[in-house]
Amino acid sequence: MASRADNIASSLSLANFSKATELKNRIWFTIGALIVFRFLSFVPLPGVNPLILESLYSKTQGGILDLFNTFSGGSLSRMSLIALGVMPYITASIVVQLAASLHPALMALKKEGEAGRKKLNQYTRYGTVGLCALQGWFLAVSLEAYGASSGLQAVVDPGIMFRVGAVISLVGGTMFLLWLGEQITSRGIGNGVSLIIMAGIVAQMPKFASNLGQAYSAGDTGSVLIVTLIGLIIGMILLICFFERATRRLLIQYPKRATQNGMMQADRSHLPLKLNTAGVIPPIFASSLLLLPLTITQFAGNSLSPESTMGQFVVTLNQYLGHGKPLYMLFYAAGIIFFSFFYTAVVFNPEETADNLKKNGGFIPGIRPGARTAEYLDYVLTRVTVIGAIYLTIVCTVPEYFLSMTGLPLLFMGGTSLLIVVNVTVDTITQIQSHLLAHQYGDLIKKAKLKGRQR
Secondary structure (H helix, E strand, O other): OOOHHHHHHHOOOHHHHHOOHHHHHHHHHHHHHHHHHHHHOOOEOOOEOHHHHHHHHHOOOOOHHHHHHHHOOOHHHHOEOOOOOOHHHHHHHHHHHHHHHHOHHHHHHHOOOHHHHHHHHHHHHHHHHHHHHHHHHHHHHHHHHHHHHOOOOOEOOOOHHHHHHHHHHHHHHHHHHHHHHHHHHHHOOOOHHHHHHHHHHHOOHHHHHHHHHHHHHOOOOOHHHHHHHHHHHHHHHHHHHHHHOOEEEEEEEEEEEEOOOOOEEEEEEEEEEEOOOOOOHHHHHHHHHHHHHHHHHHHHHHHOOOOOHHHHHHHHHHHHOOOOOHHHHHHHHHHHHHHHHHHHHHHOOHHHHHHHHHHOOOEOOOOOOOHHHHHHHHHHHHHHHHHHHHHHHHHHHHHHHHHHHHOOOOHHHOHHHHHHHHHHHHHHHHHHHHHHHHHHHHHHHHHHHHHHHHO
16 A cells, blocks of 8 residues: 555656745756856956867867867857866765775775765865866867967967966866855755756757767768767666666664553665766766877877877877777766776775664674675675676667767766766756655645644
């Protein structure tokens, strides 16, 4: 028999939005914040010529800059104030998480609860400022050097003042995005930073759809290819939705406790182990490491002679590590599998989970508490991660192979982009349903109080 909560959840509909005033305000606030983010992506850095910059960026396509440009909603190609996006914050948070799992002092700080979490967040922000300053400096220097070697001066007045101004502007833009993301999380709906990344990816879709339509009108793309592309996107979305919500539930049993009626009753719960515990970190790390040499060789390619040994090495590296090449696909798949196991081991500690269960009196039926429980959790998690790593490899490599075979520059259709968009969308919809469910429960409580007063 369905419970009252199940009945309410099944009856949720869009008609309930008219009564949920707080939810509507949160949604409007989120939309307004994302509009501000899109406006900022069109504000260029001081001292940069956007027209020349666009021609320069077109010569460096195919490297890691394409990945960052997709996540920033095209801000990097326009060299706007938020050209770095929130990627420095993501990198700093990953580094702090890794350090908290390996360094004893940070590990103890992590176990302090809310105070320790605030301290780690403070370290993450310090790391974000440092990474922004470092990346902004190298970005300004490389922009000056690459523009001069190409004969196109994108910087109006090169020099130390431009570099310092660019670093200050880029650091301020990224920190403002973090503040905007925190406001979305507290006053809006969904996770603010994740929504900003998703908005940047989705913002590229109309441009790519327009390019695809122009290619079809010119006869460069056939109708069969477009239908295949749409079918592949739909299939990938369904696959991601299925595997991201799939969990391996372990039965946890607690000792019998006396109830109000004097009867002894054993409490039961479940420990959910996600098939993809690592999330989108493995494809981001793997693609970044593979595209980094390609980006460096692209920037250094103009200053090297093709007849020299280094020039031949650069040409060979670009040939073998290009998108869709067999060696690239092999390294990409191996990197995804490695980082899936590595990051899962970082974010989930079987020994700590087993100790927490033992302290609370919980145990897995048939498994002794303590070390045997930790071994069993590691056993199950390893086999679950195998399935998750295979799923991530398929989701990320199949679109890459399809794009390389067709020559379509649709980075938003890549596995990493689809994973981010689908995950953030599912999480946001889940939060909206939670707000609607809480609103309906509030209405039920009010009605119950009214009936009680009438009696």
